[in-house]
Amino acid sequence: MNWSRQHPGWMMFGSMVGLLLFLWGMAIPLSLAPAPIGPVAHLFADGARATVMLTLIAGSIGVVLGVLAGLGKLSTFLPLRWLCDFYVWLMRGTPLLLQILFVWLTLPQILPDSIQVSDFACAAIALALNIGAYNTECVRAGILAVPHGQVEAARALGLSPFQTFMDVVLPQSMRVALPALANNMASLVKDSSLAYAISVVELTMVGYRVQAESYQPIPVFLTIAAIYLILTTAFTTLTSALENQLDVGRKRAE
Amino acid sequence: MIVPENPRPIIEARNVGKRFGNFQALNDVTATFYEGQVTAIIGPSGSGKSTFLRTLNRLEKHDSGTIVVDGITLDDDLRHLDAIRREVGMVFQNFNLFSHLTILKNVSLAPLRVRKMSRADAEARALTLLERVGLKDQAHKYPVQLSGGQQQRVAIARALAMDPKVLLFDEPTSALDPEMVNEVLAVMRELAHTGITMLVVTHEMGFAREVADRLIFFDLGVILEDTTPENFFLNPNHDRAKAFLSQVKHGY
Numbered sequence: 299m300n301w302s303r304q305h306p307g308w309m310m311f312g313s314m315v316g317l318l319l320f321l322w323g324m325a326i327p328l329s330l331a332p333a334p335i336g337p338v339a340h341l342f343a344d345g346a347r348a349t350v351m352l353t354l355i356a357g358s359i360g361v362v363l364g365v366l367a368g369l370g371k372l373s374t375f376l377p378l379r380w381l382c383d384f385y386v387w388l389m390r391g392t393p394l395l396l397q398i399l400f401v402w403l404t405l406p407q408i409l410p411d412s413i414q415v416s417d418f419a420c421a422a423i424a425l426a427l428n429i430g431a432y433n434t435e436c437v438r439a440g441i442l443a444v445p446h447g448q449v450e451a452a453r454a455l456g457l458s459p460f461q462t463f464m465d466v467v468l469p470q471s472m473r474v475a476l477p478a479l480a481n482n483m484a485s486l487v488k489d490s491s492l493a494y495a496i497s498v499v500e501l502t503m504v505g506y507r508v509q510a511e512s513y514q515p516i517p518v519f520l521t522i523a524a525i526y527l528i529l530t531t532a533f534t535t536l537t538s539a540l541e542n543q544l545d546v547g548r549k550r551a552e
Numbered sequence: 553m554i555v556p557e558n559p560r561p562i563i564e565a566r567n568v569g570k571r572f573g574n575f576q577a578l579n580d581v582t583a584t585f586y587e588g589q590v591t592a593i594i595g596p597s598g599s600g601k602s603t604f605l606r607t608l609n610r611l612e613k614h615d616s617g618t619i620v621v622d623g624i625t626l627d628d629d630l631r632h633l634d635a636i637r638r639e640v641g642m643v644f645q646n647f648n649l650f651s652h653l654t655i656l657k658n659v660s661l662a663p664l665r666v667r668k669m670s671r672a673d674a675e676a677r678a679l680t681l682l683e684r685v686g687l688k689d690q691a692h693k694y695p696v697q698l699s700g701g702q703q704q705r706v707a708i709a710r711a712l713a714m715d716p717k718v719l720l721f722d723e724p725t726s727a728l729d730p731e732m733v734n735e736v737l738a739v740m741r742e743l744a745h746t747g748i749t750m751l752v753v754t755h756e757m758g759f760a761r762e763v764a765d766r767l768i769f770f771d772l773g774v775i776l777e778d779t780t781p782e783n784f785f786l787n788p789n790h791d792r793a794k795a796f797l798s799q800v801k802h803g804y
Contacts, residue, residue, distance in 0.1 A: 445648075447646055450648065451642075451649075451650070451707075452650070455637070455711070456637040456662060456666040456714060457661075457666060465665065466652075473652070
């Protein structure tokens with residue numbers, strides 16, 4: 299633990315490499331497993347990759363959405379604040395499954411026929427909108443936690459409001475917001491399984507299909523659960539290393 | 553009012569008023585500050601001295617009157633505000649160093665962003681300034697690793713990095729342990745001799761008396777006395793000033 303605190307960069311690098319190795323290499327050890335897992339090991343690997351891609355894409359967009367809406371909620375411009383309040387209220391007050399189905403079924407109707415949106419994209423959009431709403435509250439709390447003196451010092455030095463935000467407020471707010479954002483990200487790994495309802499072939503869908511053919515749900519779902527656990531562990535290691543990295547200013551002498 | 557030889561006004565405040573709700577913090581304050589002048593601003597708590605200082609770079613917006621800094625009127629025009637803030641540095645009671653940045657980055661941030669200096673130039677300059685306040689060897693530490701006195705010296709270096717014409721000090725030693733007050737005052741004393749214009753809100757009567765060219769006494773949002781430190785300490789005109797002095801003077 300001490301080592302990982304002192305070398306957050308290496309921890310991040312390590313968990314990234316671990317995650318990549320696991321995603322690309324997991325088919326090899328899995329294929330040695332007995333039926334029903336071994337013969338379809340590549341399906342598990344594909345499913346895990348889809349889950350991770352979905353998490354990374356929706357998670358990145360969700361962080362951007364969270365920062366924008368979190369700022370909007372603190373704006374002095376009332377209509378913008380109302381819009382952001384409405385967004386958070388709507389996304390947190392309705393089931394994620396409904397949101398996924400809604401995007402999947404309505405997007406093709408709203409968009410012109412020339413634009414085709416894949417099932418995967420629909421799931422990513424719905425997940426990003428959902429996690430963005432939860433991120434909004436974390437970001438807002440983080441920004442409110444930055445002492446006002448920091449802003450005054452930056453403004454007194456002549457930094458513009460935008461520079462003050464990017465150079466001073468945002469990095470400091472992330473120290474507070476990051477643990478909560480990381481939590482949301484770990485939930486997203488699991489929540490992405492709901493994409494199976496709109497026939498996205500991610501990890502849970504793979505498990506469902508394999509057990510439907512083999513009639514052996516126990517080994518199949520245990521394998522799926524193990525893969526999810528490895529993924530969430532990798533994500534939380536990554537984010538806690540990032541947290542240590544951002545914590546520097548608060549550390550006492552080494 | 554104390555007017556130096558060959559005066560060139562750098563800050564002109566005319567009939568400045570400011571209220572917080574029902575509280576009249578500043579009432580018709582008029583004062584002109586000249587280039588190179590070191591002014592100590594003293595007075596009891598809540599007298600409006602800090603508020604006055606903070607209106608001069610618009611950390612507080614004044615409600616009435618006019619403030620002109622180096623020929624630029626302080627108003628809602630953001631370009632005016634930016635121009636003024638580039639010329640006016642500020643040192644705070646609680647230092648307000650950027651806690652997520654190293655000392656070096658604290659000092660080089662504003663020249664880098666506002667003056668658009670190259671990183672190498674900004675950091676070289678920051679190191680020179682840190683050497684001047686005696687903290688070159690701390691450049692790669694974070695603010696939390698420094699003592700209060702060291703942090704305040706960094707804050708002074710940070711303000712100087714923008715090459716301001718005026719430096720505002722808002723009770724720079726009030727949050728410090730008694731042992732650390734002198735190291736900050738020493739830096740300020742050295743600065744006062746360089747010809748930079750300084751406005752210092754302070755409770756350090758010794759410093760005011762020794763270093764300042766001019767002394768302003770605030771009470772209830774108005775300037776009661778505006779004179780030389782010697783005059784003020786030897787024969788203050790107002791009873792309020794006499795009462796204040798008798799409270800703070802013991803020990804001098």
